[in-house]
Amino acid sequence: MNKYVLNSEFYIVFNNGDCQESHLPDRVCYQEGVLSFDNIQPVEVQVIYLLDKSQSMDLCIKVASRSEVSLIESKLLDSQASLHKTMMIANDAIMHVFSENTSQDAKSEEDIYLKENAVCQYGYAELSDESFDGQYHYYLQGEGADVKVRMAILSKAKEKKHFEVLIEHLAPHTYGQMDNYGVVKDEGKLVIDGIGTITKGQHGSASHQTNKIMVFDAKCVASANPYLYIDEYDVKASHAAGVGKMDEEHLYYLQSRGLSKKQAMHLITYGYLKPVIEVVDNEMLKERFEKALSKVGA
Amino acid sequence: MSTLKIKNLHVKVGEKEILKGINLEVTTGEIHAIMGPNGNGKSTLLSAIMGHPKYTVTSGSILLDDQDVLEMSVDERARAGLFLGMQYPQEIPGVTNSDFLKAAMNARREEPISLFKFIRTLDKNIEELDMDENLAHRYLNEGFSGGEKKRNEILQMKLLQPKFALLDEIDSGLDVDALRVVSEAINSMRSDDFGCVMVSHYERLFELVKPTHVHVLVQGQIVMSGGYELVEKIDREGYEWIKELGIELEQEEDKRIILGTCGKKEQLKHE
Numbered sequence: 001m002n003k004y005v006l007n008s009e010f011y012i013v014f015n016n017g018d019c020q021e022s023h024l025p026d027r028v029c030y031q032e033g034v035l036s037f038d039n040i041q042p043v044e045v046q047v048i049y050l051l052d053k054s055q056s057m058d059l060c061i062k063v064a065s066r067s068e069v070s071l072i073e074s075k076l077l078d079s080q081a082s083l084h085k086t087m088m089i090a091n092d093a094i095m096h097v098f099s100e101n102t103s104q105d106a107k108s109e110e111d112i113y114l115k116e117n118a119v120c121q122y123g124y125a126e127l128s129d130e131s132f133d134g135q136y137h138y139y140l141q142g143e144g145a146d147v148k149v150r151m152a153i154l155s156k157a158k159e160k161k162h163f164e165v166l167i168e169h170l171a172p173h174t175y176g177q178m179d180n181y182g183v184v185k186d187e188g189k190l191v192i193d194g195i196g197t198i199t200k201g202q203h204g205s206a207s208h209q210t211n212k213i214m215v216f217d218a219k220c221v222a223s224a225n226p227y228l229y230i231d232e233y234d235v236k237a238s239h240a241a242g243v244g245k246m247d248e249e250h251l252y253y254l255q256s257r258g259l260s261k262k263q264a265m266h267l268i269t270y271g272y273l274k275p276v277i278e279v280v281d282n283e284m285l286k287e288r289f290e291k292a293l294s295k296v297g298a
Numbered sequence: 299m300s301t302l303k304i305k306n307l308h309v310k311v312g313e314k315e316i317l318k319g320i321n322l323e324v325t326t327g328e329i330h331a332i333m334g335p336n337g338n339g340k341s342t343l344l345s346a347i348m349g350h351p352k353y354t355v356t357s358g359s360i361l362l363d364d365q366d367v368l369e370m371s372v373d374e375r376a377r378a379g380l381f382l383g384m385q386y387p388q389e390i391p392g393v394t395n396s397d398f399l400k401a402a403m404n405a406r407r408e409e410p411i412s413l414f415k416f417i418r419t420l421d422k423n424i425e426e427l428d429m430d431e432n433l434a435h436r437y438l439n440e441g442f443s444g445g446e447k448k449r450n451e452i453l454q455m456k457l458l459q460p461k462f463a464l465l466d467e468i469d470s471g472l473d474v475d476a477l478r479v480v481s482e483a484i485n486s487m488r489s490d491d492f493g494c495v496m497v498s499h500y501e502r503l504f505e506l507v508k509p510t511h512v513h514v515l516v517q518g519q520i521v522m523s524g525g526y527e528l529v530e531k532i533d534r535e536g537y538e539w540i541k542e543l544g545i546e547l548e549q550e551e552d553k554r555i556i557l558g559t560c561g562k563k564e565q566l567k568h569e
Contacts, residue, residue: 247388248351249388250388250390252350252351252372252388253384253387253388253390254390254398254402255371255372255373256348256349256372256373256375256376256381256382256384257376257381257398257402257405257454257458258373258376258377258402258405258406258458259373259401259402259405260405261371261373263401263405264373267393267397267398267401268390268392268393270392270393271390271391271392271393271394271437272391272392274392275391
């Protein structure tokens with residue numbers, strides 16, 4: 001545990017809730033549980049969360065109006081640890097996050113609030129080697145707020161993973177989209193709950209979600225549950241959910257070109273989870289995400 | 299020189315026997331055409347040689363030189379030098395053509411191909427086949443037109459340099475220009491180290507890629523073999539004359555052909 005690599009110029013490392021080391025750019029500061037961004041130029045900051053066994057921490061991240069921030073998050077939470085994170089994205093701010101997870105059997109609860117015309121793109125690579133419970137809730141409070149969530153999940157061996165993604169539309173003309181892709185192998189278990197809520201009066205909003213799980217083995221347990229709660233007429237909403245096996249014809253096609261079954265499965269799995277990368281506009285994040293994904297299917 | 303030897307091959311799909319004793323010997327340097335009415339087992343033969351899991355070989359043998367092909371998995375067959383250009387190539391989202399092609403090329407090599415050499419070889423072939431130059435970055439066959447998919451099969455054949463290529467209706471979905479490009483590509487592969495088995499309904503392909511041997515496959519058996527003159531005869535007269543040889547033609551006459559492509563010509567002859 002506690003192994004992390006810092007490869008951005010700017011970073012902040014939290015160890016059991018305290019700032020262990022940091023190098024932050026101008027107009028970005030950390031004080032008493034609040035990490036604030038008030039940058040004028042776009043910034044990229046690496047954030048590391050370290051938690052010992054059974055520890056917990058609270059963090060608030062505030063992004064000021066019109067700031068543009070790219071975050072690279074790494075969660076290294078020991079077993080029974082829990083992370084509570086709140087993110088406030090002010091009007092017209094732009095937030096790109098790539099989140100990777102190498103935790104033990106731990107938990108993370110995250111609430112993200114978006115004001116007018118705030119944009120947030122969040123990519124989660126949930127490829128840890130232990131069970132995990134993630135609750136990622138988005139609240140679109142300002143008109144024109146826009147969130148895109150993509151998740152790539154791998155549950156293998158005897159891991160039990162559960163993820164709940166909620167996007168709640170609390171203002172008109174808000175846009176929410178989530179695409180959650182999972183792969184389950186061995187005796188792994190995975191439950192994905194995708195929830196889209198549009199409250200009354202939030203006309204012109206759109207809530208879209210896709211939850212897909214590919215299972216490899218007979219003892220896998222997988223469940224993809226979409227929920228849509230719509231209380232307004234003038235909206236767009238869609239959901240798709242599916243659990244299925246890898247397409248035999250795809251395997252045959254690749255094998256007929258000389259790839260071993262294992263290689264073929266690796267390539268298909270990689271390709272299946274790859275759309276998750278496309279949510280991230282930033283090239284550097286893309287590379288990192290791709291690298292993290294390449295270990296799937298191995 | 300290599301030889302692909304098929305002896306008394308019987309193949310079932312589910313409970314239905316499709317191939318009822320096929321005998322065929324192909325040596326490198328030769329190009330064999332397999333003709334015959336729809337639904338008589340031409341595609342089944344090619345798929346069974348490649349090892350599609352849907353087809354069960356109930357008896358007979360397939361030998362590639364002295365190797366028992368039926369004992370090999372699909373990927374082993376490919377690495378041994380067999381290639382199937384499919385009638386309906388799969389679309390695989392998320393897998394880029396370049397990742398796929400590189401993996402396929404490396405599967406047959408001891409040392410992985412250098413990136414530089416790979417890109418150079420790929421670009422050269424893409425240009426020769428008159429394909430989309432962004433092809434390498436697109437997902438495997440996803441959103442490709444019918445013609446693009448077929449050209450992608452030929453591209454793979456050229457990159458993998460198999461000993462034997464089995465081409466299943468490689469000409470369907472191609473317009474005249476594309477057919478010319480594809481034919482040139484197949485002809486460019488002709489050598490003493492390359493053998494080919496082609497299935498098609500149209501003599502046009504065989505005009506452009508002249509076969510050395512022609513076989514007529516009816517009801518799961520090869521009922522006649524000959525040279526190019528058979529192509530001409532079938533083009534002129536259809537398959538009716540086969541009946542005169544005492545062979546029952548199991549034409550699906552009562553079935554209306556709804557998607558009239560390959561069976562169209564047959565249907566017209568009966569009207």
